[in-house]
Amino acid sequence: MRNLKCAYFVAGTDTEIGKTLIASSLLYALTQTGLRTAGMKPVSAGAELRDGIWHNDDADALAAQASVVLPTALATPYVLREPTAPHIAAAREGRTIELPHILACYTQITARADAVVVEGVGGFRVPLNQAVDTADLAQKLGLPVVLVVGLRLGCISHTLLTVEAIAARGLQLAAWVANTVDSHMLNSEATVDALASRIAAPLLGTVPRLSAESHPGAKWVSIVGRYLNFSSLPGWPTNATPLGQ
Ligand SMILES: Nc1ncnc2c1ncn2[C@@H]1O[C@H](COP(=O)(O)OP(=O)(O)OP(=O)(O)O)[C@@H](O)[C@H]1O
Ligand SMILES: C[C@H](N)[C@H](N)CCCCCC(=O)O
Numbered sequence: 164m165r166n167l168k169c170a171y172f173v174a175g176t177d178t179e180i181g182k183t184l185i186a187s188s189l190l191y192a193l194t195q196t197g198l199r200t201a202g203m204k205p206v207s208a209g210a211e212l213r214d215g216i217w218h219n220d221d222a223d224a225l226a227a228q229a230s231v232v233l234p235t236a237l238a239t240p241y242v243l244r245e246p247t248a249p250h251i252a253a254a255r256e257g258r259t260i261e262l263p264h265i266l267a268c269y270t271q272i273t274a275r276a277d278a279v280v281v282e283g284v285g286g287f288r289v290p291l292n293q294a295v296d297t298a299d300l301a302q303k304l305g306l307p308v309v310l311v312v313g314l315r316l317g318c319i320s321h322t323l324l325t326v327e328a329i330a331a332r333g334l335q336l337a338a339w340v341a342n343t344v345d346s347h348m349l350n351s352e353a354t355v356d357a358l359a360s361r362i363a364a365p366l367l368g369t370v371p372r373l374s375a376e377s378h379p380g381a382k383w384v385s386i387v388g389r390y391l392n393f394s395s396l397p398g399w400p401t402n403a404t405p406l407g408q
């Protein structure tokens with residue numbers, strides 16, 4: 164913990180809306196500054212067996228942008244096999260997700276890294292077991308939250324509910340990102356404006372829907388950073404150069 168300069172909890176308005184993409188982009192930008200960076204996906208649901216090891220795509224994506232190599236047992240203490248609600252996936256494997264174990268892993272990670280990005284699972288109140296959910300995990304970690312909004316019809320209410328839940332846990336909403344899920348959405352700019360006028364935290368930027376055609380041969384993690392200005396994040400390293408420059 165002594166060396167830790169910054170750490171963030173990346174939450175989302177839903178599952179499959181870009182948390183991993185934005186968390187990876189954050190890690191990419193932090194790694195560029197020369198910091199020792201680590202990614203954590205404490206609970207993952209959906210894994211495939213390769214060479215006798217269960218792999219989760221999110222955990223692998225974060226690890227690919229981090230400079231500190233962590234054992235899976237620390238970075239992702241719960242690699243669950245089925246791509247379903249984690250408490251259900253865990254129960255079907257005869258496992259129970261335990262918050263104290265996740266917190267102990269996080270503490271060990273902070274001893275090895277200067278910057279840590281933790282990705283949540285699904286939306287903000289996904290159950291982890293019968294007693295606790297992702298919001299409890301975020302609260303116990305006590306990290307500033309970066310909220311990824313999946314920009315599509317319905318996201319206004321999802322976002323405002325999530326912002327309320329973050330505040331109810333006494334957590335700091337450090338910033339939010341609008342990530343385009345539906346590129347055909349009507350009035351997407353007005354939607355972002357409507358959210359911006361209701362959220363008392365900075366908008367890091369709006370990420371368009373990327374495609375192999377729009378950005379041929381490009382690494383998406385670096386492309387995403389061009390649309391985001393991370394500098395308002397608490398603890399953001401002062402030597403970081405905006406990725407668009
Ligand atoms: N702006 C974007 N442009 C193009 N593809 C995107 C964009 N954002 C996300 N995606 C794609 O959408 C899918 C879901 O994104 P991602 O895995 O980051 O979501 P998530 O919120 O982390 O999901 P989960 O709840 O499973 O962790 C991925 O295939 C990702 O590459
Ligand atoms: C499998 C998926 N991609 C996520 N990892 C888990 C999403 C759980 C959502 C649970 C829910 O809110 O209903």
Ligand SMILES: [Mg+2]
Binds near residue numbers: 182183184221282
């Ligand atoms: Mg993810």
